[in-house]
Structure formats: C-alpha cells, structure tokens
Amino acid sequence: MxxxxxxxxxxxxxxxxxxxxxxxxxxxxxxxxxxxxxxxxxxxxxxxxxxxxxxxxxxxxxxxxxxxxxxxxxxxxxxxxxxxxxxLRGTTTGDLRIGIVDAVNTLANLNLAGALKRFLDRPNEVKLEVIVASPTELTQRLITGDLHIGIAPFKNQVADLAYTELCDEEHRLYCGRGHPLFRAPDNQIDLDVISHYQICQRSYGMLVSPELHSTESKAVVANMEAMATMIETGHYLGPLPVHFVESRARRDKFRELAPEKLQWNSTFFLATRSSRIHRRAVEIFAEDVIHSCKTSNA
Amino acid sequence: MxxxxxxxxxxxxxxxxxxxxxxxxxxxxxxxxxxxxxxxxxxxxxxxxxxxxxxxxxxxxxxxxxxxxxxxxxxxxxxxxxxxxxxLRGTTTGDLRIGIVDAVNTLANLNLAGALKRFLDRPNEVKLEVIVASPTELTQRLITGDLHIGIAPFKNQVADLAYTELCDEEHRLYCGRGHPLFRAPDNQIDLDVISHYQICQRSYGMLVSPELHSTESKAVVANMEAMATMIETGHYLGPLPVHFVESRARRDKFRELAPEKLQWNSTFFLATRSSRIHRRAVEIFAEDVIHSCKTSNA
DNA sequence: TTAATTACATAAAAATTGTTCATGTGAACA
DNA sequence: TGTTCACATGAACAATTTTTATGTAATTAA
Structure with a gap:
C-alpha cells in the first residue's frame, strides 16, 4: 500500500x-x-x-x-x-437499529437469533438496538431513518422501502380452557358455529382471517402475549401463530378450532430504505437474515 | 517541502x-x-x-x-x-499550534500579543495557529501533540507536560446594575450578605473562590464574555478577572463586592510536552512568552 | 607507477505516473 | 422536460522516476 x-x-x-x-x-x-x-x-x-x-x-x-x-x-x-x-476494510461500525414485531423469536423458519449470532460472530464494532412495534409503526420509522431494518408481515408495502420476502407464518384459530367450544367434538365445529362467539383481533389488520371478517369483535390486542391471555380467559376465540402455541408447551391450554378450514398465512418481509445507499452493517445483517432464513427452510 | x-x-x-x-x-x-x-x-x-x-x-x-x-x-x-x-538546517519553520483560554488578550502581565510580535519579528517561516479552549481540553491536546504550547491557569498538572509559571490573574466578585447589592453601601456588604445571592460559576473548577464554596450556584458558564453577560443581567454575582473589567470601560456596569475580603488569584502556566524533544519554533516561542511576561511584571 | 576494482555520479532514453482538456452522465431543480 | 450542477472518464500531454550506459575518483594489487 x-x-x-x-x-x-x-x-x-x-x-x-x-x-x-x-x-x-x-x-x-x-x-x-x-x-x-x-x-x-x-x-x-x-x-x-x-x-x-x-x-x-x-x-x-x-x-x-x-x-x-x-x-x-x-x-x-x-x-x-x-x-x-x-x-476498516473488514470492520463494520456504527449503530444498527432493527425493528421487529413481537413473538418472532419462536418463528422457526425466520431464525432471527441465528442471524444475529452469525452477524455478531464476525469481527465488528456495531452497536445493536432492537425495538418491537407494529408493522405500521415500523414502516414509519424505517422511512424516517429511525430504523435501518424492519422484519414484519408487511401487508401494505410503500414505495420508499425495499422488501425481501423471508418466510410464512401459519395462523390458526384457538379457544381457551373455559370456552364452551373447548370440549366440543370436532364435527360440531364449523364456521357457522364459530361465528356466534366473540373473536379477539390483532390491532394491525393483517392477521384477520377472511372467513371471520363479518364477526364484529369487541376485543382488540396489540401483542401476541396479550392475545394468548385473552384467549386463556375462555371468553374469546382468537388467531395465534402455530409456532407460538407449540413452542410454549401450551397445547393443553389451547384448542385449535377447525384446523382444516381455518388456517391462513402471513408473509414476513425484511424491509429497508430503498433510496439511500446502505451502510455496510445494514447490508451485511440483511444478508445474514436472508441467509439464515433460507437455511431454516431448506 | x-x-x-x-x-x-x-x-x-x-x-x-x-x-x-x-x-x-x-x-x-x-x-x-x-x-x-x-x-x-x-x-x-x-x-x-x-x-x-x-x-x-x-x-x-x-x-x-x-x-x-x-x-x-x-x-x-x-x-x-x-x-x-x-x-536542522538552521531556520525555523513548520506549524506552531498554540492553545489559550479565553480573555487572555487583556491580561496585561502576560502580554501575549507582545510575545507573538517578538516571535514574528524574527525571520522565520512558521505557520501560526491559535485555538481557544478550556484548560482540560488544552491539556488533552498537548498530550496528543495536537498542540505545541498551552497557556492557561493549569490547576491539575499532569506528568507528561512541563509547566512554567508565568503570572497571576487577580479575580474579584462583581454584581451588575440591576442587582440589589449594586447600590448598597460598602459597610453593609460582607460574606454573610453575599452568601444569600446566586453566584454564577465558571465551568472548569479553577476560578472558584474558596470563601464562596458553600453557595450552591445554579448558573455555570464556560466563557468570560458569557460570565459578564450573566452578571449584567443583575440576577447573579460572579467572579471576573480584574483586568477583564477594567480593560473594557465597564467599570460603571459592574460593582466590586468586598474587594478587601474577596480577591483571589489564579496562576497562569505555559505548558509543553516534557518527553519529546522540542522543535526550535516551540522553544523559541516559549522563551518569547516567558521573556515578555517578565518584562511586563518588571 | 599502472592497471584493476570498488562505490558512487550523471546524462539521456524509456517507462511510469499524474494532470489537464473536453466531454459524458445522472440526479436534482425549475 | 429541459437545465444545471457535481462529479466521472478518456485521450492527450506533462512531469517524474527509473533504467541503461558511461564516467570519475579513491583504493588496492601487481
């Protein structure tokens, strides 16, 4: 040199x-x-x-x-x-602010922890910050530059951000122990029966089953744990990601309702600002997430 | 070159x-x-x-x-x-970076302008640079070699630097026009009375009168002009160098408080790096400062 | 004393490197 | 939709550096 x-x-x-x-x-x-x-x-x-x-x-x-x-x-x-x-050629520095929705840590296909490990295992001096928020808020904060990377089921995609598809999250409808349908035989449960009960919805409108659309719901929840709590009361039905229920040894507390008819997916995306040239740390971490996602799905 | x-x-x-x-x-x-x-x-x-x-x-x-x-x-x-x-050829050249605290130009005993004139009058090709900062910052920049010479009331002296005493700066306590004590007769002013009023302090802890130590001050200031401004508001008492007040035809805007009891000195030093061998320009200018200081005091 | 050798200097040619001039490109602005 | 701004790029030219070839002075050997 x-x-x-x-x-x-x-x-x-x-x-x-x-x-x-x-x-x-x-x-x-x-x-x-x-x-x-x-x-x-x-x-x-x-x-x-x-x-x-x-x-x-x-x-x-x-x-x-x-x-x-x-x-x-x-x-x-x-x-x-x-x-x-x-x-400096090999080192990555600066802040890296990542925004996710809640309950992604058990989303096996995404394997966020794996991506983070991969990223942190390389020599770098990056200061990591992870925040949890709704897709809408994440979108907002990505546009302002407040966040560098967002991982969520972005349903309404905006032009300012670039999206990369990561994986699907499977959802089903559940009820809790005290609920009338908890012990009902499978063959007595259909969409018509279900529509007579209160359904707890997620506050950002992307996890609502199209079939349940008509039902007016009185409970709205902004967090997966909160949804689980509401369902456990026995007063509400509600959608949950399958991985969320299975990973917590809660199968005996919840019951799937009409698993053949009622299941739907939301697709997770990685989002970054499309306009501005990215920092190395951002690029590398994005690659890590995409990589660990492919690995998990293989 | x-x-x-x-x-x-x-x-x-x-x-x-x-x-x-x-x-x-x-x-x-x-x-x-x-x-x-x-x-x-x-x-x-x-x-x-x-x-x-x-x-x-x-x-x-x-x-x-x-x-x-x-x-x-x-x-x-x-x-x-x-x-x-x-x-090594014989001439003086290169950069000479000098750091001072603010408001030294009216410190008559130091006569920095005189020293600079003396230095510049000799044939040389030195490029001068003067920066103003707090003693703490000057110390830091002297150690790193960012500055060659520092002139300030260095209170905490460090081993890496060599200090030469230059002169004293006399400070007294003043109040401004709107202050309750401005028109009070001398015999009504003593330390006890003074301690009832707010005092504005300098942010680096070297110009604080020991007698006023107990008083908790809400205003802190990093610059002599700023201190004068605060005192002029009439809300604060504050210490100022005597030469600063007298040199600016501001005697009618400020009033000395208990000049017999409240006066204290800070000692100015010239500091250079002790370890490394000095360049000619550094040595010569240091001599000039010390010389013009002695002349002023004689 | 003379020739050979050592250690470096120098001039001219060749190679390399750096600069300018003229022109191109793409984003932002009007 | 065209214009302008801020920089990129290629070709021609200029400057610098290196090599090649040769010279010179001081030693050493014969």
Whole structure:
C-alpha cells in the first residue's frame, strides 16, 4: 500500500541499514543509480548532507544521524496508520437499529437469533438496538431513518422501502380452557358455529382471517402475549401463530378450532430504505437474515 | 517541502473541509478531474468508499469519517516531522499550534500579543495557529501533540507536560446594575450578605473562590464574555478577572463586592510536552512568552 | 607507477505516473 | 422536460522516476 508515499525516507533508512548504496539496491529492488538520485533529492530537500559515501566507506553525518532516528520514527507511525485505515476494510461500525414485531423469536423458519449470532460472530464494532412495534409503526420509522431494518408481515408495502420476502407464518384459530367450544367434538365445529362467539383481533389488520371478517369483535390486542391471555380467559376465540402455541408447551391450554378450514398465512418481509445507499452493517445483517432464513427452510 | 509526499490524504482532507470537489479545486490548485482521480485512487488503495458525492450533496461514509480523523492526525505529525528535519538546517519553520483560554488578550502581565510580535519579528517561516479552549481540553491536546504550547491557569498538572509559571490573574466578585447589592453601601456588604445571592460559576473548577464554596450556584458558564453577560443581567454575582473589567470601560456596569475580603488569584502556566524533544519554533516561542511576561511584571 | 576494482555520479532514453482538456452522465431543480 | 450542477472518464500531454550506459575518483594489487 502506498497511502503515504515516501520513497526518499525509505531509501535513506534502507541505505543506512545496508551500509551503502550497493547492498541497498537489492533490498529496494531498484538500481544503484536510482538510489543515488533519491539520496541526492533528499539532500536537496533537506538542505544538508546526510551521509558520506564513496570508495572510502559509508558513514552518516551528524545531522544525518538525527534525521535517521526521526525518519525511523515517522515511518513506523506511518505504517501503523496504513494498517489502521486498511483494517476498516473488514470492520463494520456504527449503530444498527432493527425493528421487529413481537413473538418472532419462536418463528422457526425466520431464525432471527441465528442471524444475529452469525452477524455478531464476525469481527465488528456495531452497536445493536432492537425495538418491537407494529408493522405500521415500523414502516414509519424505517422511512424516517429511525430504523435501518424492519422484519414484519408487511401487508401494505410503500414505495420508499425495499422488501425481501423471508418466510410464512401459519395462523390458526384457538379457544381457551373455559370456552364452551373447548370440549366440543370436532364435527360440531364449523364456521357457522364459530361465528356466534366473540373473536379477539390483532390491532394491525393483517392477521384477520377472511372467513371471520363479518364477526364484529369487541376485543382488540396489540401483542401476541396479550392475545394468548385473552384467549386463556375462555371468553374469546382468537388467531395465534402455530409456532407460538407449540413452542410454549401450551397445547393443553389451547384448542385449535377447525384446523382444516381455518388456517391462513402471513408473509414476513425484511424491509429497508430503498433510496439511500446502505451502510455496510445494514447490508451485511440483511444478508445474514436472508441467509439464515433460507437455511431454516431448506 | 514534501519529504513524505502524500497527495492522496491531503486531497481527501481538503475535499472534506471544502465540502466537495468543486471548492477543493481552488484550495488545492488543481482541476476537478485530478481530484476525482485522486479520490478514486485513495478508495482503490483503501478498498472502501470514503465519501458519497454528486448532485445530491457531499457526505463522508461511516469509514470515511474515521479515515478523515486519522488522516488529519497523521498529516499533522508529518508536517511536524518535516519541520523538525528542516530545522536542522538552521531556520525555523513548520506549524506552531498554540492553545489559550479565553480573555487572555487583556491580561496585561502576560502580554501575549507582545510575545507573538517578538516571535514574528524574527525571520522565520512558521505557520501560526491559535485555538481557544478550556484548560482540560488544552491539556488533552498537548498530550496528543495536537498542540505545541498551552497557556492557561493549569490547576491539575499532569506528568507528561512541563509547566512554567508565568503570572497571576487577580479575580474579584462583581454584581451588575440591576442587582440589589449594586447600590448598597460598602459597610453593609460582607460574606454573610453575599452568601444569600446566586453566584454564577465558571465551568472548569479553577476560578472558584474558596470563601464562596458553600453557595450552591445554579448558573455555570464556560466563557468570560458569557460570565459578564450573566452578571449584567443583575440576577447573579460572579467572579471576573480584574483586568477583564477594567480593560473594557465597564467599570460603571459592574460593582466590586468586598474587594478587601474577596480577591483571589489564579496562576497562569505555559505548558509543553516534557518527553519529546522540542522543535526550535516551540522553544523559541516559549522563551518569547516567558521573556515578555517578565518584562511586563518588571 | 599502472592497471584493476570498488562505490558512487550523471546524462539521456524509456517507462511510469499524474494532470489537464473536453466531454459524458445522472440526479436534482425549475 | 429541459437545465444545471457535481462529479466521472478518456485521450492527450506533462512531469517524474527509473533504467541503461558511461564516467570519475579513491583504493588496492601487481
């Protein structure tokens, strides 16, 4: 590398260490005449002679001695400087603010924890920040630049953001222990029966089954844990992601209703700002998420 | 002179400081295309982009920011190095970066202007730079080599720096026109009375009168002008250097409080790095300051 | 004393590097 | 929809650096 090109000083130092021009030409890989010219130029620039040479032998002058010491010092710090700037080539720095919806940690296909591990395992100095919010809020904060990356089932996609499809999340309708339908036989449950009961909805309108659309719901919830709690009361039916129920050993507390007829998917996307050029950390983490998602689905 | 020729870094730093290529071409005295090529080469050498540019505006990338900081550092030390080697020739050259606290220009005993005149009157090619900062910041920048000489009331002296005492600065407590004490007769003012009023303090803890220590102050100020302004409001008492008040024809706007009991000194020092061998310019200017200080006190 | 050798200097030619000029491009603005 | 701005790019030219070839002075060997 040659950020600070410094032929004169390097030549001088090498010549001193080789004890003359003749040996230095091999060390430097140039001809003896080139060295002669370089030393002449150095002395012209300095305004004084740095060494005595010729058939009589090689020796530093008094000032040349001082110059040699100082040249060694500066060359060392220049090399350090070069190394520091080059190291930036591999290092990722800065803040990385990621926004997700709640309950993604059990979404096996997405494997967010895996992506984070992958990202953090590489050498970097990134400061991570993860926030949980609704898709609508995530969209807003991505546009303003408040977030760098959003992971959610974005249903209404906007032009300012770029979306990459990640995986599907399967939802079914559940009821809790105290609910009239909890012990009802499967064959007695159909859409018509279900429509007689209160349904608890998620507050952002993307997890609503089209079949249940007509039912007016009195309970609205903005969080997966809250939804589970509402269903556990036995007063409401409600949709939950399958992975959410299965991962928490709660199968005995919930009952799937008409699993053949009532199941629907929401698609998860990774979103970033499309306009501005991304920072390395953003690009790399996006790749990590997409990679770990593919791996999980394979 | 250019012992360490370094067009790329210098171009980069200049471009950053000019906020784009277009202005930098005048600062550097080359065409815009040359700049474009140089920045391209720099980025090729580094392996990453250092800045975003174009019609959309100029901005450093994340890494570019770091590179810019480091480049500035190395360029400073390279200039110092050049100057050191050149001084062996006999003349004084290079950068001389001096740091002072604010409001020293009216400190008669120090006579900084006199010292500068004396220095500049001698034949030399030194490029002067004077910056104003708090003693704490000056200490920091002296240690890093960012500054060559610091002049301030250094209270906490560190081992890495060498201090030479220069002179004392006398402080007294003042109030402004609108203040209740402004027209109070002298014999009614004592420490007890004073302690009932708000006192505005300097943010670096060296100009606080020991007698006033107990009083809790709600106003803190980092600059002498700001202190004067606060006192002029009539809401605060505050310490000011005597020379500051007297030199500005402001005696009628301020009133000294208990001048016999409340006066205290801060001692000004000249500080340089003790470890490293000084450059001629540094040594000579230090001598000039000390000399003009002695002359003023005589 | 003279010839050979060593260690470097120098001039001219060749190669390399850097700069300018003229023109192109794409984003933002009117 | 065209214009302008800020930079990119290619070709021609200029400057610098290196090599090649040769010269010179100081030693050393004969």
């Amino acid at each position: 040659k950020l600070l090109r410094n032929t004169l000083l390097e030549t001088f130092v090498t010549v001193v260490e080789c004890g003359g021009f003749t040996d230095a030409q091999y060390a430097l890989g140039i001809t003896q005449s080139a060295i002669s010219v370089r030393i002449r130029d150095l002395e012209a620039a300095l305004g004084y002679r740095v060494c005595e040479r010729g058939r009589g032998g090689f020796s530093l002058t008094e000032r040349g001695e001082i110059a040699y010491q100082k040249a060694g010092d500066i060359l060392r710090s220049v090399r350090d400087f070069d190394a520091e700037l080059l190291e | 250019k012992l360490l020729r370094n067009t790329l870094l210098e171009t980069f730093v200049t471009v950053v400081e000019c906020g784009g290529f277009t202005d930098a071409q005048y600062a550097l005295g080359i065409t815009q295309s040359a700049i474009s090529v140089r920045i391209r080469d720099l980025e090729a050498a580094l392996g990453y982009r250092v800045c975003e540019r174009g019609r959309g505006g100029f901005s450093l990338t994340e890494r570019g920011e770091i590179a810019y900081q480091k480049a500035g550092d190395i360029l400073r030390s390279v200039r110092d190095f050049d100057a050191e080697l050149l001084e």
